[in-house]
Amino acid sequence: MSSIFHIALFKLKISLKFSAGWRMRDYVKHTASLIVFGGFVIGAYYSTRVATDYLLESVHIGLFLFHRLLSMLLFVYFLSINVGNIIVSYATFYRSQEMSYYLTKPVSHTNLFVIKFFDNFFYSSAAFFLIALAVLLGYGSHFHMPWTFYFNTMVFMLIPFMLIAGCIAVMILLLLMRFAQKIGVRKMIAILSILYLESLFLYFSMTNPLRLVNQVWQHFPNLDQYFGYLDPPVTRYFPNYWIAESLYWTMRGDSSFALSYTILLVIATIFIFGMMVWIGKKLFYTSWLASLNFRAGGESRFPMMKMFSFTRPPRLEMQTSVLIKKEVWQFVREPSQWIHLGIITILVITFVVSVANINLRQNLPFLQTVSYMALLLFNAFLIASIALRFVFPAISIEGTNFWTVLSAPVKRTKIFWLKYLIAFIPILLMSEILVIFSHRSLWAYPVLVQSASVIMVSVAFAFVGLNLGAGSYFSDFKEKNPIRVASSQSATVTFLLSIVYLTIMVAIVFLPLNGYFGLILKGIPFDVANLNYAVLAFFIISIIIGAISLVVGQRALKRDY
Amino acid sequence: MMIRLQHLTKKFNDFTAVDDLTIEIKAGEFYGFLGPNGAGKTTTIKMMVGLFAPTSGAISINGFDIQREPIDAKMATGYIPDQPFLYEKLTGREFLYFSAGLYKMRHAETTERIKEIADLFEIGSWIDQRTENYSQGMRQRIVIASALLHNPKVLIIDELMVGLDPRSAHIVKETLRKKSKDGIAIFMSTHSLPVAEELCNRIGIIKEGRLIFENTPDALHIMKDKYDGKFESLFLELTK
Numbered sequence: 001m002s003s004i005f006h007i008a009l010f011k012l013k014i015s016l017k018f019s020a021g022w023r024m025r026d027y028v029k030h031t032a033s034l035i036v037f038g039g040f041v042i043g044a045y046y047s048t049r050v051a052t053d054y055l056l057e058s059v060h061i062g063l064f065l066f067h068r069l070l071s072m073l074l075f076v077y078f079l080s081i082n083v084g085n086i087i088v089s090y091a092t093f094y095r096s097q098e099m100s101y102y103l104t105k106p107v108s109h110t111n112l113f114v115i116k117f118f119d120n121f122f123y124s125s126a127a128f129f130l131i132a133l134a135v136l137l138g139y140g141s142h143f144h145m146p147w148t149f150y151f152n153t154m155v156f157m158l159i160p161f162m163l164i165a166g167c168i169a170v171m172i173l174l175l176l177m178r179f180a181q182k183i184g185v186r187k188m189i190a191i192l193s194i195l196y197l198e199s200l201f202l203y204f205s206m207t208n209p210l211r212l213v214n215q216v217w218q219h220f221p222n223l224d225q226y227f228g229y230l231d232p233p234v235t236r237y238f239p240n241y242w243i244a245e246s247l248y249w250t251m252r253g254d255s256s257f258a259l260s261y262t263i264l265l266v267i268a269t270i271f272i273f274g275m276m277v278w279i280g281k282k283l284f285y286t287s288w289l290a291s292l293n294f295r296a297g298g299e300s301r302f303p304m305m306k307m308f309s310f311t312r313p314p315r316l317e318m319q320t321s322v323l324i325k326k327e328v329w330q331f332v333r334e335p336s337q338w339i340h341l342g343i344i345t346i347l348v349i350t351f352v353v354s355v356a357n358i359n360l361r362q363n364l365p366f367l368q369t370v371s372y373m374a375l376l377l378f379n380a381f382l383i384a385s386i387a388l389r390f391v392f393p394a395i396s397i398e399g400t401n402f403w404t405v406l407s408a409p410v411k412r413t414k415i416f417w418l419k420y421l422i423a424f425i426p427i428l429l430m431s432e433i434l435v436i437f438s439h440r441s442l443w444a445y446p447v448l449v450q451s452a453s454v455i456m457v458s459v460a461f462a463f464v465g466l467n468l469g470a471g472s473y474f475s476d477f478k479e480k481n482p483i484r485v486a487s488s489q490s491a492t493v494t495f496l497l498s499i500v501y502l503t504i505m506v507a508i509v510f511l512p513l514n515g516y517f518g519l520i521l522k523g524i525p526f527d528v529a530n531l532n533y534a535v536l537a538f539f540i541i542s543i544i545i546g547a548i549s550l551v552v553g554q555r556a557l558k559r560d561y
Numbered sequence: 562m563m564i565r566l567q568h569l570t571k572k573f574n575d576f577t578a579v580d581d582l583t584i585e586i587k588a589g590e591f592y593g594f595l596g597p598n599g600a601g602k603t604t605t606i607k608m609m610v611g612l613f614a615p616t617s618g619a620i621s622i623n624g625f626d627i628q629r630e631p632i633d634a635k636m637a638t639g640y641i642p643d644q645p646f647l648y649e650k651l652t653g654r655e656f657l658y659f660s661a662g663l664y665k666m667r668h669a670e671t672t673e674r675i676k677e678i679a680d681l682f683e684i685g686s687w688i689d690q691r692t693e694n695y696s697q698g699m700r701q702r703i704v705i706a707s708a709l710l711h712n713p714k715v716l717i718i719d720e721l722m723v724g725l726d727p728r729s730a731h732i733v734k735e736t737l738r739k740k741s742k743d744g745i746a747i748f749m750s751t752h753s754l755p756v757a758e759e760l761c762n763r764i765g766i767i768k769e770g771r772l773i774f775e776n777t778p779d780a781l782h783i784m785k786d787k788y789d790g791k792f793e794s795l796f797l798e799l800t801k
Binding site for chain 1: 607610611612613614631632633634635636638640642644646647648649650651654655656658659660661662663664665666667668669672691707
């Protein structure tokens with residue numbers, strides 16, 4: 001046990017140490033991350049407060065329905081933490097050099113497992129902690145709750161809730177590693193993904209928010225009753241339900257009921273944590289040893305990948321060919337890359353399917369413009385997230401191996417532009433696919449589809465340029481894990497710049513779009529020139545932002561390695 | 562001259578890592594570059610291969626300035642770094658193809674050379690394993706193989722023998738000796754005094770960024786006789 005505290009103390013000391021000799025870019029990074037996280041916290045607080053006020057005071061949905069919706073949101077939150085922990089804990093447990101170092105020391109494997117669990121949990125859930133706190137403040141302020149409420153809810157409910165999600169994630173990972181030895185990693189991950197999607201589908205089929213709202217609404221205006229009999233019995237075993245119930249009874253002033261759910265949550269956390277430690281004791285070290293074998297392997301078994309084989313004569317110019325092949329293999333053989341890509345693809349498909357069925361035609365011009373802007377922003381935001389996750393780390397993940405390319409007779413500009421093209425082409429395609437599908441209900445307005453198409457081309461150009469440029473400027477060749485690069489402070493700066501850029505987009509196209517909808521909805525012909533000028537202005541600004549970023553990035557690549 | 566360093570200086574803020582270094586190496590010459598830890602050996606080498614930009618001075622490789630004509634200079638160079646970092650997701654064979662591609666070698670020629678060089682360094686079936694599974698010595702063999710693949714005119718080596726077993730070390734030494742006889746200029750930084758004595762026909766010692774000694778092994782023999790006949794004693798005295 002003392003070894004846990006010893007290592008934890010040193011890890012804490014290390015994390016609190018600031019490096020000496022800060023440079024300008026360090027100050028920029030820290031300030032920007034403070035702004036971004038501060039902005040998120042304030043945004044989460046206000047939106048929760050506004051949503052709570054609106055639902056309870058304007059729509060009068062009643063405390064019961066409100067807390068059932070909260071329960072569903074908590075379920076999604078639970079899954080997000082859970083999936084995030086699975087991905088990060090794979091890197092922390094099985095890929096980190098630190099773990100290899102500790103395993104040579106006289107520290108029990110179980111203690112190491114516990115330390116790395118907390119290390120991983122706090123790292124991958126830090127942003128979730130902040131959001132949870134902000135949302136709690138927004139929620140509690142509606143009910144004018146005292147500070148003890150926030151403290152108790154955070155410590156005895158939300159943290160245990162997140163811990164349960166983290167513990168289950170690690171248990172799933174350990175079992176995955178155990179069974180992967182028998183059926184292979186890819187099959188195991190495919191099965192797991194299907195199970196996750198299935199459980200998400202089952203949960204929402206069972207809880208069926210629409211049916212619940214309809215059933216509760218039948219009692220209008222007496223919505224402030226307890227409709228617990230409407231809950232499907234199985235949901236009562238979910239920790240999100242316990243939190244929702246505890247909060248519901250707290251707000252109803254029945255502290256004994258609230259307390260019973262809190263105690264249940266704490267006991268469940270202790271039990272699940274204990275179970276995780278027990279499974280860790282049984283499986284961690286053997287799975288760590290087995291993970292060494294997973295890394296072995298040569299050529300891919302997928303026939304399509306044969307075209308990228310190094311042993312095949314190149315179809316392109318030699319340097320270009322080997323650089324592209326290297327990029328491909330580095331990507332497909334790094335599980336954290338393609339697992340994340342898989343998750344993002346599922347999200348994009350979910351978004352496209354959901355949006356395709358939404359009727360975006362509103363009667364009021366302002367409402368129409370706002371809902372259309374939200375759609376456009378969501379498209380752009382999706383591209384910003386993909387660029388941040390996959391393009392930003394593109395230079396850093398070259399890591400300590402980059403000497404091979406930099407000391408070879410290859411122009412650094414060539415390396416840079418190849419990376420740009422490899423990222424830009426798929427992202428451009430994805431942007432246009434998003435435009436086509438998200439505008440399904442607006443196909444009758446070709447002007448709108450054309451404008452959105454140009455806007456998304458601009459967005460793709462700017463975001464790929466911005467992320468590659470900033471990724472090169474802030475390159476960290478010591479960090480091997482692309483997820484960590486994409487969630488570093490430098491990445492936060494880039495994200496902040498992306499938000500500024502999106503604000504520019506709104507500022508430029510909102511008014512012309514509002515004018516367009518105003519006239520079109522009244523059946524008056526619209527002079528397309530106004531909208532075209534705005535889109536052109538945005539296109540030029542995007543080119544400038546993208547180009548400046550690329551120049552900065554290209555210059556940064558010429559720095560000492 | 563195949564390698565020419567002229568008044569080379571590298572500063573990191575206030576710290577001068579390499580200070581007005583001038584060295585010239587002819588074709589077929591095997592130059593041993595020695596010095597204590599932190600003397601500036603790796604910094605010099607990183608400037609020679611284009612990984613660092615000099616603060617002042619110039620480096621010419623095979624007649625090409627590394628700053629102004631980096632592609633031509635690098636085309637003639639084979640580089641073996643002190644740490645054999647490889648792209649972990651590639652197999653040894655893939656890495657060699659990748660490396661050859663960067664030097665624009667023809668595919669058929671590359672296939673032939675990989676076979677030749679894999680046999681020479683006894684890489685065996687490891688060549689089709691991902692490099693993340695390699696031992697330090699196997700990584701080093703792949704790095705050396707990749708540096709020799711394109712038949713460079715200049716070899717720049719930063720610590721050659723790290724992780725090599727005696728048999729591999731012997732093969733590498735014999736290969737380098739042959740390459741030197743064939744006219745390749747070799748610049749090798751090393752901590753191993755016996756290796757430097759055995760292989761090099763000129764030795765330079767650097768201390769705090771400055772070249773404090775440069776001579777042939779014959780002259781070195783005369784000098785070391787002034788001490789107890791050991792190169793180690795002379796080295797310790799010079800770098801004191």
